[in-house]
Amino acid sequence: MIALGIAAVTGASFLYTGGFSAQAYSDRLFIVGILITTIGIFVFVTIAGTRKNMGLPTIAKTQEDARKLMEQTNELRDKTEKRYDAGSQVWAIGVACLVLSVLLFFVLSMITI
Numbered sequence: 001m002i003a004l005g006i007a008a009v010t011g012a013s014f015l016y017t018g019g020f021s022a023q024a025y026s027d028r029l030f031i032v033g034i035l036i037t038t039i040g041i042f043v044f045v046t047i048a049g050t051r052k053n054m055g056l057p058t059i060a061k062t063q064e065d066a067r068k069l070m071e072q073t074n075e076l077r078d079k080t081e082k083r084y085d086a087g088s089q090v091w092a093i094g095v096a097c098l099v100l101s102v103l104l105f106f107v108l109s110m111i112t113i
Helices: 002-017 022-050 063-112
Strands: none
Touching (some): 002 063
16 A cells, blocks of 8 residues: 555656656656665665664673663564565555556556557
8 A cells, every 4th residue: 555655646746747658657666665665675684683682781790780681582582573564565556556557557558549
């Protein structure tokens, strides 16, 4: 649904710039898809780099420290997984925009023939 919204906004941009054609619309949507996919990959890679220790100390010096670490681990893991999900969703939206650009090009090309 988000990709369709992005496609609609991209199409609406031609109201301001003019020059609408199937090729121009497809090209513009494809570029938007590449940008969104790049952002999704950047988010995903950034999160992967920060997950190494998840903000936890690597050595517990006392039993109390170890107990606190164990209590925090599940909470931090859940937060990290939500971030991974966000990165993969942004990536998926970008890929959907890429696919839509190709599909809409073919559909609009058939209509204008």
